[in-house]
Amino acid sequence: MKELRIKGSYQHHKELKAAQGIKITAQGLEHAIAGTQLHVVGPDDDLEDLKDEAMQDMKNVMSRIDKTGEGVCVQASTLGSLEALLEFLKSPAVNIPVSGISIGPVHKKDIMRSSVMLEKKKKEYAAILAFDVKVTPEARELADELGVKIFMADIIYHLFDQFKAYVDNIKEEKKKESAEEAVFPCVLKILPQCVFNKKDPIIVGVDVLEGIARVGTPLCVPTKEFIDIGRISSIEINHKAVDTAKKGQQVAMKIIGNNPEEAQKMIGRHFEVEDELVSHVTRRSIDILKENYRDDLSLEDWKFVLKLKKLFKIP
Template identity: 80%
Template sequence: MKASVMLEKKKEYATILAFDVKVTPEARELADELGVKVFIADIIYHLFDQFKAYIDNLKEEKKKEAADEAVFPCVLRIVPQCIFNKKDPIVLGVDVLEGIARVGTPICIPQRDFIDIGRIASIENNFKPVDSAKKGLKVAVKIVGSNSEEQQKMFGRHFDVEDELVSHISRRSIDILKANYRDDLSIDDWKLVVKLKNLFKIQ
């Protein structure tokens, strides 16, 4: 009963680790009814391994649930000789100046009143599709409009080669990164989050 209280606060701690003890049928039934996870082992290391695997699995589930709203910080510079398609979709060669460019990242142009040009639909590194590209890499990105109803932005009209492409973060996306992706970002990536937070005037 005490363990079940954690279901409302932190699901992963609604658990009982039963080390070298018997669990009665009544206790098992009540645990199932309440949604409390019971781990049983007569070797302490096995108990620890079971619990760790459970926590890791829950973390992965949370990551998947939050993936659509998680915006990793990145600053991209357009490579002038690599303008492959100007609109529908925009396809450009870019240098990743800072952070991590990831598929799904919404992109805007701070120098142009923070105009949104769409989301990264795909990334290619040496003609091979990748999910992300870190600082220092030169990659091709395909950017598609975030909303089919809005006018698709066009290279040469809405933005140009000297404009930097920046991931459009928000208060919510920062909170999601902190909760689910803390270890996926380096110290420099977190510094970039702070820098972009100030740029976007996020409280």
């Protein structure tokens, strides 16, 4: 363990036990993976069998890569730390898919591999979780250019916290972008004694029979050939404005026409107080819910979405 700049010859040993540190010289060491097993080939050993055994650790790690090809890229300083990080990411509480792994500093080739996620429209996975490794200046520059995020930490939990905050931010951005097209499932029953305005706009009290009534939801009347009556523009509970109302709640709401150039449908002319109002879902709106609002709906709400698919004959 002497400083290498001090001139002197190495001491050669046939056997070492509990050494603080040793230097190994061998051919092809530049291809060795830090943290893998070291085998000494004896005169009676089969070289190919030992090669297979030496590769077993790496094969075990490679088996944890997501088969779909979608996920983050993970890099660590040694095989042991890589295994620990992969085990953490695979745990049910975390559950982050991994599409690629590497050991050592982050290079340009690692950035290129991660950028494939951008082509697959998986921006949240165009990221590298770098655990206790450095990032080359060239790799950092290319990452900024392509839009690949690099998260660095020497503590696994810190790495996860950084990535989770990043993913949450992307989800919020997607929600904002798709807010107008997202249609939450609901069935509303007009309260006969609470019809405050029959048209331009329709203002009524309703009972939410199923699902979630949400501001912006387009409504139609299935019993009247699915006639569209407009969108929910506001919801009030006890004279307080809210964005949503759930099953079992009675609320007041204002409904305005979808097309300002067309006359709005009227209660008593185009549909009756007894008719139920249903959110007008489409294949597109359901896909948006699945992608961006999956956790906002309960299991019961998703079952109701299936009922609406049948009602609107959506494939």
